[in-house]
Amino acid sequence: MVHQSIFILSVIFFALFLLAQLYSLSAAAAVASILFACIIFHRRSALEPKNLPPGPPRWAVVGNLLQLGPLPHRDLAALCRKYGPLVYLRLGSVDAITTSDPSVIRQILLQQDEVFASRPRTLAAVHLAYDCGDVALAPLGPRWKRMRRICMEHLLTTRRLEAFARHRACEAQHLVRHVYGLCRDRGRAGIDMREVLGGFSMNNVTRMLLGKQYFGAGSSGPQEAMEFMHVTHQLFRLLGVIYLGDYLPFWRWIDPHGCEKKMREVEKRVDDFHTKIIEEHRRAAAAGEAKAAAGLAGDSDMDFVDVLLSLPGEDGRDRMDDVEIKALIQDMIAAATDTSAVTNEWAMAEVIRHPRVQRRIQKELDSVVGRDRMVSEPDLAHLNYLRCVVRETFRMHPAGPFLIPHESVRATTLNGYHIPAGTRVFINTHGLGRNPDVWADDDVEEFRPERHWPVAEGEQGDGVGRVEISHGPDFRILPFGAGKRKCPGAPLGVTLVLTALARLFHCFEWSPPGGMRPEDIDTAEVYGMTMPKARPLVALARPRLAEHLYL
Numbered sequence: 001m002v003h004q005s006i007f008i009l010s011v012i013f014f015a016l017f018l019l020a021q022l023y024s025l026s027a028a029a030a031v032a033s034i035l036f037a038c039i040i041f042h043r044r045s046a047l048e049p050k051n052l053p054p055g056p057p058r059w060a061v062v063g064n065l066l067q068l069g070p071l072p073h074r075d076l077a078a079l080c081r082k083y084g085p086l087v088y089l090r091l092g093s094v095d096a097i098t099t100s101d102p103s104v105i106r107q108i109l110l111q112q113d114e115v116f117a118s119r120p121r122t123l124a125a126v127h128l129a130y131d132c133g134d135v136a137l138a139p140l141g142p143r144w145k146r147m148r149r150i151c152m153e154h155l156l157t158t159r160r161l162e163a164f165a166r167h168r169a170c171e172a173q174h175l176v177r178h179v180y181g182l183c184r185d186r187g188r189a190g191i192d193m194r195e196v197l198g199g200f201s202m203n204n205v206t207r208m209l210l211g212k213q214y215f216g217a218g219s220s221g222p223q224e225a226m227e228f229m230h231v232t233h234q235l236f237r238l239l240g241v242i243y244l245g246d247y248l249p250f251w252r253w254i255d256p257h258g259c260e261k262k263m264r265e266v267e268k269r270v271d272d273f274h275t276k277i278i279e280e281h282r283r284a285a286a287a288g289e290a291k292a293a294a295g296l297a298g299d300s301d302m303d304f305v306d307v308l309l310s311l312p313g314e315d316g317r318d319r320m321d322d323v324e325i326k327a328l329i330q331d332m333i334a335a336a337t338d339t340s341a342v343t344n345e346w347a348m349a350e351v352i353r354h355p356r357v358q359r360r361i362q363k364e365l366d367s368v369v370g371r372d373r374m375v376s377e378p379d380l381a382h383l384n385y386l387r388c389v390v391r392e393t394f395r396m397h398p399a400g401p402f403l404i405p406h407e408s409v410r411a412t413t414l415n416g417y418h419i420p421a422g423t424r425v426f427i428n429t430h431g432l433g434r435n436p437d438v439w440a441d442d443d444v445e446e447f448r449p450e451r452h453w454p455v456a457e458g459e460q461g462d463g464v465g466r467v468e469i470s471h472g473p474d475f476r477i478l479p480f481g482a483g484k485r486k487c488p489g490a491p492l493g494v495t496l497v498l499t500a501l502a503r504l505f506h507c508f509e510w511s512p513p514g515g516m517r518p519e520d521i522d523t524a525e526v527y528g529m530t531m532p533k534a535r536p537l538v539a540l541a542r543p544r545l546a547e548h549l550y551l
């Protein structure tokens, strides 16, 4: 046995020596690292515990990576249909599990929350989230706990969200006025709803966070807005990439698409942006103090950056570090903007595809709100059918197809199977919403908000409670996750989604552009950290209220 190993190693060294002579040292190094990885993999396979959950056969080195295509949520759902509710995969050097089963998900997110509530340290988290110094991508630990507490106790409190209600009302009015103008300008060509809904989400978030509106009358100027949009789009894209360097360490040496280089470039540009924002806020605060000293009180409501600049730091320090503030701003922009815009675009696409659903939404709006005033936030609790529409949108098109991937902090047992420490967890919310075992009596591919209606079909539902949009005890829909890492912005996210949809369906009649039939609106998706429609939604709008209400 020893002689055999010595012989194989001698042959490998001789082959590498020849490669180095004939080609280059780097070719020899690349082959050496692949061979080395093969040997490690072989040894690991031999040592591997045998009681792992079932899963597909895997290749040496790459494991199951080659079985994942451009829509990995669909590939993983197919594996669950084949191998059962809990599937094991090896992605390069990383152990991974996936599920789209409510009872396994409940075990992971609630019963074993302590074990599974961490996050993998991906290169995107290192470069684009201040070395995992934020909330969303930070591993479980005291740093994450402190940053999450700041979010919950100082930023996303009910009191602070209520204080921003008038800004949201202003943005909602800006939205309908904007669409009203576009109806006339664009004629039969239709309106690009991705642009409109993206602007609405971005404005709401930046007003609350930074005290600025980026699009519209009070905007910070087209140059800055374009730059901001461009950088944040690059950020979203890079956060969503499945980067092979996270699974195959040697890939980082090659990095054929320069992904890590792009991450570093975007990291620098985003950081410059945040530095500028913090400086502007410090200058404004200094001017405010001067005004206060002179007896001229400034605007009393603080945006999130003002709040963060006023908080004490760790270990008795006077103020929070700039890096911590930047990480939190970044998180909020990334977590809040795209999620609500993507959900709104899907909801509009599905409703326009189903004119019957649009008629029922409008009937409810006309009865709850009437036609001589605009929808306001207090109305949203009474729009139960619209709430069913949002629930159905989350079932079919969850904004985060795998939530944000979790990671186990130690070895554990799940459904009787061994789960190693450091296992990456892909909770497939897209698969869950279309799991035929969960939605047994329904056609899972059909958009049908009525399935969430709390009373039997045909009944009015007066007196029934408010339709909840977050997950219930059955874990059949999971738009915001659950447990320790549950989305802290869920109430705000729901408000932004419902507000935009209520306003747009109350104020306008929607149809597909240029003679297209409703059912021809496509519903193909593209995978990313959030999962938008592959092609932007373009639609025609016709005003349905009196003109003075739009102005």
Ligand code: HEM
Pocket (backbone or CB within 6 Å): 135, 136, 137, 148, 151, 331, 332, 335, 336, 337, 339, 340, 343, 399, 400, 403, 404, 405, 406, 479, 480, 481, 482, 484, 485, 486, 487, 488, 489, 490, 492, 493, 494, 497
């Ligand atoms: C429709 C809108 C939204 C959707 C669908 C959504 C969805 C999600 C999901 C799926 C997660 C991951 C949960 C997990 O990994 O278990 C998450 C995390 C998070 N969300 Fe949201 N979100 C929305 C809006 C917001 C808003 C408005 C904010 C803040 C202003 C926000 C802040 C966060 C943060 C900070 C996290 C990370 C939590 C942690 O890791 O501890 N989200 N969100």
